[in-house]
Amino acid sequence: MSPIHIALAVLVAFIWGVNFTFIAWGLESFPPLMLTAMRFFFTAVPLILLLKPPTFNRTLFVYAIGTFVLQYAFVFTAMHLGSSAGLTALLLQMQIFITVLLAYVILGEAVSRKQIVGMIVGLLGLGVIALNLGGDMPLNGFICILIAAIGWSFGNIASKQASKQATIKATQQGANTSMVSPTNSKDQGSNKSSALSALALVVWGGLIACVILTLSSVILETEAWTLATFTQASSKSWLSLGFIVYVSTLIGFGLWAHLLAQNTASKVMPFALLVPVFGMATSVLFTGEVLTWWKMLAMVLILSGLILANVKIGLRRNSVST
Numbered sequence: 001m002s003p004i005h006i007a008l009a010v011l012v013a014f015i016w017g018v019n020f021t022f023i024a025w026g027l028e029s030f031p032p033l034m035l036t037a038m039r040f041f042f043t044a045v046p047l048i049l050l051l052k053p054p055t056f057n058r059t060l061f062v063y064a065i066g067t068f069v070l071q072y073a074f075v076f077t078a079m080h081l082g083s084s085a086g087l088t089a090l091l092l093q094m095q096i097f098i099t100v101l102l103a104y105v106i107l108g109e110a111v112s113r114k115q116i117v118g119m120i121v122g123l124l125g126l127g128v129i130a131l132n133l134g135g136d137m138p139l140n141g142f143i144c145i146l147i148a149a150i151g152w153s154f155g156n157i158a159s160k161q162a163s164k165q166a167t168i169k170a171t172q173q174g175a176n177t178s179m180v181s182p183t184n185s186k187d188q189g190s191n192k193s194s195a196l197s198a199l200a201l202v203v204w205g206g207l208i209a210c211v212i213l214t215l216s217s218v219i220l221e222t223e224a225w226t227l228a229t230f231t232q233a234s235s236k237s238w239l240s241l242g243f244i245v246y247v248s249t250l251i252g253f254g255l256w257a258h259l260l261a262q263n264t265a266s267k268v269m270p271f272a273l274l275v276p277v278f279g280m281a282t283s284v285l286f287t288g289e290v291l292t293w294w295k296m297l298a299m300v301l302i303l304s305g306l307i308l309a310n311v312k313i314g315l316r317r318n319s320v321s322t
Contacts, residue, residue, distance in 0.1 A: 001267050005259055009271035012255050017278025019248040020085035021286050022240040023076060029237035031224045032076035033217035040068060040206035040213065042245040048207055051200040060205060063158035068209035070151025074144040083141030084289045089279025090299055091129060091145045096306055097122050098153040106157055115309045122305030128298040136289060198257040202249070273306055
């Protein structure tokens with residue numbers, strides 16, 4: 001990777017890490033399902049008018065429900081219930097281990113010994129958190145984050161399948177034009193097409209999630225759907241929503257898709273391991289979260305496990321999103 005790409009990868013990890021603190025600030029004025037629904041409404045509109053929709057099939061719906069509805073609805077709910085931004089950012093990374101297991105069960109992908117060791121080490125970190133439930137990580141918040149991680153993992157499987165479908169389609173189109181297009185031009189076009197397809201998946205998947213989340217919020221958070229909720233929301237919460245939508249989702253994912261298009265996934269994905277580090281650091285600095293010995297131990301164990309499991313992970317093309 002070039003120095004500028006390394007800098008961009010670190011920047012994206014920082015954006016996604018600090019995003020957990022902005023979520024906490026957004027939840028000061030809005031209930032979790034409503035905030036999640038608004039996130040994906042503003043993510044989708046007006047970009048759905050500019051980006052060609054992906055094929056509407058089961059893969060897209062599984063991706064939208066797993067990655068957006070289950071992941072973010074339960075993450076936002078966990079933080080609403082009292083889970084700290086730092087621990088949420090850390091615990092959510094368990095999705096990588098779950099993704100490896102799902103890929104083995106559903107797709108028949110091999111699991112290496114290093115991945116097995118990594119998962120065991122990561123589970124030890126999970127155990128450290130489980131033994132210290134309460135305060136910054138209530139039991140119901142802990143369960144919500146694990147559900148979110150499972151949902152994200154199913155979304156990763158669907159994302160892999162959607163990426164494979166898009167690659168096959170792009171290859172077929174490229175073959176039709178290979179006789180008249182220079183190689184470099186063809187490669188650049190393929191990279192651009194891959195990035196735009198990934199962004200379209202997020203935007204249109206977000207639209208599906210917005211509909212489901214809005215209906216869920218109207219049913220489960222009925223009392224919040226008043227004009228006062230929006231007029232009395234603090235400026236900090238509105239600005240936080242803006243950061244979540246435009247900086248974390250659109251800019252962050254756009255840069256990440258660009259990096260994946262220009263570099264091999266094995267070089268880009270390890271930078272995602274910085275997300276919980278930045279998440280914990282910014283939570284300590286801006287929300288007053290206390291960094292205890294057991295949090296440090298859990299972080300060391302989970303990150304060590306992730307490093308081992310990420311050596312030859314079968315789903316390295318998957319993106320990380322908050």
